[in-house]
Amino acid sequence: xxxxxxxxxxxxxxxxxxxxxxxxxxxxxxxxxxxxxxxxxxxxxxxxxxxxxxxxxxxxxxxxxxxxxxxxxxxxxxxxxxxxxxxxxxxxxxxxxxxxxxxxxxxxxxxxxxxxxxxxxxxxxxxxxxxxxxxxxxxxxxxxxxxxxxxxxxxxxxxxxxxxxxxxxxxxxxxxxxxxxxxxxxxxxxxxxxxxxxxxxxxxxxxxxxxxxxxxxxxxxxxxxxxxxxxxxxxxxxxxxxxxxxxxxxxxxxxxxxxxxxxxxxxxxxxxxxxxxxxxxxxxxxxxxxxxxxxxxxxxxxxxxxxxxxxxxxxxxxxxxxxxxxxxxxxxxxxxxxxxxxxxxxxxxxxxxxxxxxxxxxxxxxxxxxxxxxxxxxxxxxxxxxxxxxxxxxxxxxxxxxxxxxxxxxxxxxxxxxxxxxxxxxxxxxxxxxxxxxxxxxxxxxxxxxxxxxxxxxxxxxxxxxxxxxxxxxxxxxxxxxxxxxxxxxxxxxxxxxxxxxxxxxxxxxxxxxxxxxxxxxxxxxxxxxxxxxxxxxxxxxxxxxxxxxxxxxxxxxxxxxxxxxxxxxxxxxxxxxxxxxxxxxxxxxxxxxxxxxxxxxxxxxxxxxxxxxxxxxxxxxxxxxxxxxxxxxxxxxxxxxxxxxxxxxxxxxxxxxxxxxxxxxxxxxxxxxxxxxxxxxxxxxxxxxxxxxxxxxxxxxxxxxxxxxxxxxxxxxxxxxxxxxxxx
Numbered sequence: 001x002x003x004x005x006x007x008x009x010x011x012x013x014x015x016x017x018x019x020x021x022x023x024x025x026x027x028x029x030x031x032x033x034x035x036x037x038x039x040x041x042x043x044x045x046x047x048x049x050x051x052x053x054x055x056x057x058x059x060x061x062x063x064x065x066x067x068x069x070x071x072x073x074x075x076x077x078x079x080x081x082x083x084x085x086x087x088x089x090x091x092x093x094x095x096x097x098x099x100x101x102x103x104x105x106x107x108x109x110x111x112x113x114x115x116x117x118x119x120x121x122x123x124x125x126x127x128x129x130x131x132x133x134x135x136x137x138x139x140x141x142x143x144x145x146x147x148x149x150x151x152x153x154x155x156x157x158x159x160x161x162x163x164x165x166x167x168x169x170x171x172x173x174x175x176x177x178x179x180x181x182x183x184x185x186x187x188x189x190x191x192x193x194x195x196x197x198x199x200x201x202x203x204x205x206x207x208x209x210x211x212x213x214x215x216x217x218x219x220x221x222x223x224x225x226x227x228x229x230x231x232x233x234x235x236x237x238x239x240x241x242x243x244x245x246x247x248x249x250x251x252x253x254x255x256x257x258x259x260x261x262x263x264x265x266x267x268x269x270x271x272x273x274x275x276x277x278x279x280x281x282x283x284x285x286x287x288x289x290x291x292x293x294x295x296x297x298x299x300x301x302x303x304x305x306x307x308x309x310x311x312x313x314x315x316x317x318x319x320x321x322x323x324x325x326x327x328x329x330x331x332x333x334x335x336x337x338x339x340x341x342x343x344x345x346x347x348x349x350x351x352x353x354x355x356x357x358x359x360x361x362x363x364x365x366x367x368x369x370x371x372x373x374x375x376x377x378x379x380x381x382x383x384x385x386x387x388x389x390x391x392x393x394x395x396x397x398x399x400x401x402x403x404x405x406x407x408x409x410x411x412x413x414x415x416x417x418x419x420x421x422x423x424x425x426x427x428x429x430x431x432x433x434x435x436x437x438x439x440x441x442x443x444x445x446x447x448x449x450x451x452x453x454x455x456x457x458x459x460x461x462x463x464x465x466x467x468x469x470x471x472x473x474x475x476x477x478x479x480x481x482x483x484x485x486x487x488x489x490x491x492x493x494x495x496x497x498x499x500x501x502x503x504x505x506x507x508x509x510x511x512x513x514x515x516x517x518x519x520x521x522x523x524x525x526x527x528x529x530x531x532x533x534x535x536x537x538x539x540x541x542x543x544x545x546x547x548x549x550x551x552x553x554x555x556x557x558x559x560x561x562x563x564x565x566x567x568x569x570x571x572x573x574x575x576x577x578x579x580x581x582x583x584x585x586x587x588x589x590x591x592x593x594x595x596x597x598x599x600x601x602x603x604x605x606x607x608x609x610x611x612x613x614x615x616x617x618x619x620x621x622x623x624x625x626x627x628x629x630x631x632x633x634x635x636x637x638x639x640x641x642x643x644x645x646x647x648x649x650x651x652x653x654x655x656x657x658x659x660x661x662x663x664x665x666x667x668x669x670x671x672x673x674x675x676x677x678x679x680x681x682x683x684x685x686x687x688x689x690x691x692x693x694x695x696x697x698x699x700x701x702x703x704x705x706x707x708x709x710x711x712x713x714x715x716x717x718x719x720x721x722x723x724x725x726x727x728x729x
Contacts, residue, residue, distance in 0.1 A: 001075070002036030003612070004028070004604055005067065009083040010041045010707065011577035012592035015584060016647050017081065018711075018718035020594055023655045024601060026728050027662075030674050031616035033608065038063035040136075042084045042094050043708035045127050046105065053104050068135040076566025077608055078136065079600050082577070084707075085130045085254035087337035088261065089292055094707040095124075101708060110289060129257020129415065134408040139562035140461045141403035142468060143542045146599050148625070149555045150398055152632040157393040158551035161352025163385040168245050168364040169353030171382060172236045173375035177228025179449070180372040184438045185220045185485035187492070188213055193432040196417060196450065198442075200425035207419050207427070216455030218489045220410075221429050221438035223421075226445035229263065229370055233270035236368050240319040246355050246365040247271070248322030250344050250378075253336035255539065256411065258418040259447050263370055264336040265291035271321075271333060272297075274314050279307045295334035319366075326360040341369065342540045345378050346547035352390065353382060373484070374536060376513035381544070384520045391548050397523035399545040400472065400530045402465045403538025406457035406563055410486070410535040411449075418449035451486075453534075458490065460563055462497045465532040469506055475522055475529040479537055481511035490534070512537065523549070555595045559603055567607040571596035581706065588701045588717065589642040598628040598654060619668045623661035630657035648693050652724055656682040681727045692721035 006021060008014060025035045039048075040063060047060040054060075070076045084090060092108050099105055108124050109117040145153070174181075195209035213219060240247040249267045253260040268290040269276050276283070276290075279301075286300045301307045321331040324338045332339050345367060348355050354362035367382075369375040385391070404410070421427065421442045429438040429450060442448055469476040478494055480487040491509060498504040510518060515531065522529045523545075531541050546553040558570035577592070584590045605621030608614055631637060636653040638646045659679035662671050682689075701717045704710025719725050 002034040003608055004035045005038050005078045006035055007080050008037050008039040008041055009081040012580035013081040015590055015718055016592045016594050018714045019648050019651045022728055023651060027658060031620050033617050038067050040064050040083050040132050042086050043098060046094060049123050049127055050105055058103055064132060064135055071136050071138045071562055071566055071568060072564050074565030076562055077604055078568045079604050080136060080568055080570045083132050086128045087253050089296060089335050090337055091128045097705055097707050130255040130412060134413060136568060137405050137560055139560045140406050140464050141538050142559045142561060143556050144400035145398050145550060146557050148629045148632055153550045154394050160350060160390040161354055163352050163390050165386055167353045167386055168243055169382060171367045171369060171375055171379035173369050173372040174232045177225035178371045179222045179224050183220060183222040183485040185218060185489045186437055187489050188215060188217050190215045195430055197428050198425050200423045208417055213452060214454060218453045220486045221450040223440050223442055223446050223448040229266050230270060233267055240366040246322040246357050246363050247319045248332050248355055248365045249368045250339060250341040252341050254340060258415050259449055261291045261336050262420055262447055268294055268333050271318060272314055275310050278310060293333060293335045294331060320357045322355040322365055323358055326356050326358060342543040346544045349381055350547055374540060377516045380513045380516040384517055393549055395526050396549055397527045398549055399519050399523060401538055401542050402468050402530060402532045404461040405535045405538055407454050409453045409457055411451050412535050414449045414451040421446045421448055458493050462494055464561060466501055466503055468530055476507050477515050477531060478507060478509045479512050479515040479531055479533045480509050554593055557599050569600040569604045571600045586700055587642040588697050588699055590647040591638045591640045592647045593637050616668055619665060619671055623658050626661035627654050627657035642697055652689055685723050689721050689724045692723060696720045
């Protein structure tokens with residue numbers, strides 16, 4: 001196994017890797033450090049799942065499973081780039097692309113009928129959504145802005161949209177009938193096995209059995225009422241129309257891969273309610289599944305003039321939709337994975353509460369977040385900025401995050417225990433001793449789910465929070481709501497640990513709404529805070545605050561302290577990656593910023609130095625930090641516009657600054673001697689390399705695929721400078 005594993009992923013981060021990884025491998029080899037790769041891309045995971053359908057030459061090892069075992073060991077040192085958490089439309093598109101490339105994969109069965117189709121569907125369902133993160137995140141999260149990145153953001157503040165006190169932008173969430181209001185939670189006193197059953201007038205159906213929990217596990221159960229959801233959506237559509245704002249739905253259909261696509265489908269049906277009432281049977285016959293989005297629906301019914309006419313009439317009578325791409329007519333409801341709440345809400349807030357409408361103009365918006373568990377965070381943020389005006393990045397402090405995410409904690413681990421209820425009845429969670437742990441009266445169409453959080457990750461999370469607060473010495477807040485069932489169980493863990501460690505006075509416990517306002521007040525004063533949160537809030541806040549503070553979450557340090565001693569170093573968010581690929585294909589300009597990769601690499605090398613007592617790796621890591629500082633200080637990050645420096649230019653400068661730092665350091669004479677000539681070559685050939693990189697921009701390129709690109713074609717596009725390639729090798 002290599003000393004460091006660099007993950008092969010998707011879209012823009014993977015294209016950037018074609019340029020950056022050869023540089024990393026070249027430099028690391030000089031210190032005796034090997035950097036290997038493991039494929040966790042969507043295409044790679046699909047191929048690894050269906051070996052029986054492929055020829056020997058086409059088969060691919062299950063790298064995700066191998067990494068899943070590695071991260072449970074002290075030897076793990078993994079740099080994880082952002083990968084696709086596939087929605088069904090993305091998964092189907094990837095399968096079709098692979099089939100077109102000659103891989104005889106089975107189709108994705110939308111409505112499986114036979115046992116064989118059900119088996120294929122089950123395999124594909126294991127790939128979609130957040131299939132990677134729960135496997136690799138065998139530790140809790142430490143996310144923060146690197147000091148160099150934060151300092152640069154303060155010295156070079158990004159543009160923020162102005163907030164008007166009378167802005168009509170608001171957040172709408174359900175006041176009853178949602179996951180938040182129906183939640184029940186209990187901590188198991190001893191190890192238990194459970195089953196989930198649905199009792200109806202026709203008898204009992206076992207939804208899931210053989211679920212094992214160790215002692216001390218917090219087990220939750222809840223459901224969302226389909227009737228309450230539909231009533232809420234209908235009401236908000238009418239309110240939005242009356243207010244004259246954009247209707248926008250903000251979900252996490254990628255990570256919450258079972259529940260959120262269903263909720264998304266309810267929104268599509270609610271928005272086109274008259275059409276579904278009139279043509280529901282005809283559309284079903286055409287294969288329409290509202291969970292797949294408006295785009296898929298339109299593609300299936302475009303040949304039926306009557307349906308299309310009624311859709312156009314309905315859309316004209318509805319409020320304008322928040323747009324993903326106004327020029328192309330792609331709406332908020334087109335694809336479930338196009339609008340991801342943790343990226344979409346911070347972008348809208350940063351823009352002063354404005355979203356793009358179908359007319360190509362910015363407008364206020366009704367931000368519809370059906371479940372009320374975390375909607376108050378965004379609601380309170382919007383209220384704060386309406387009252388106080390926009391945040392000033394030049395003077396703002398920072399919000400770090402310590403996140404509870406190990407071992408599939410909380411909602412993100414609920415996929416195998418989430419069900420769309422087929423009939424009225426009662427769902428019960430029954431332990432092996434006969435105890436009914438949780439019980440809910442439900443109706444057909446309701447979405448019921450259970451999630452769990454184990455004792456060891458909770459205790460590790462609190463200890464990590466204590467360590468981070470001691471290191472930073474700043475405000476530290478546990479974002480826990482004593483009035484929420486799950487959070488009350490966590491508080492029962494948190495308080496005794498803090499008291500036993502003698503640090504209870506250094507922490508506050510606040511509900512998310514109150515914690516949001518407190519944190520915004522703290523950073524507005526230029527001070528810092530640590531948000532200590534559960535798994536979903538970790539995801540949401542580590543986009544919200546960095547996008548406000550830094551303009552992006554891709555530049556965050558994201559360190560996972562693996563519970564068995566290894567390290568996982570994540571490189572930021574990939575939410576904008578599809579647009580980056582589109583620009584590269586059309587204009588041969590990649591604006592992806594690899595700063596997150598630079599930061600993760602430095603941390604990985606330092607971790608390796610400590611774990612393996614490798615002083616050369618430490619020198620490499622220190623030089624990476626110097627090179628990263630050089631990128632920031634000299635403005636070498638990619639530009640957004642074609643014809644200007646892009647991702648490949650930034651990699652040249654990173655290699656040059658890294659080589660120069662190694663050549664001039666005095667801790668290791670051998671490394672200084674080795675990198676002296678490389679630094680000299682990179683500097684002396686600057687004009688030639690920059691010219692070769694610039695010459696290729698402007699023309700369309702062929703990568704040989706989107707989800708499964710051709711390695712040779714990708715390398716040709718991403719390494720277009722013969723001079724740089726000759727130096728790097």
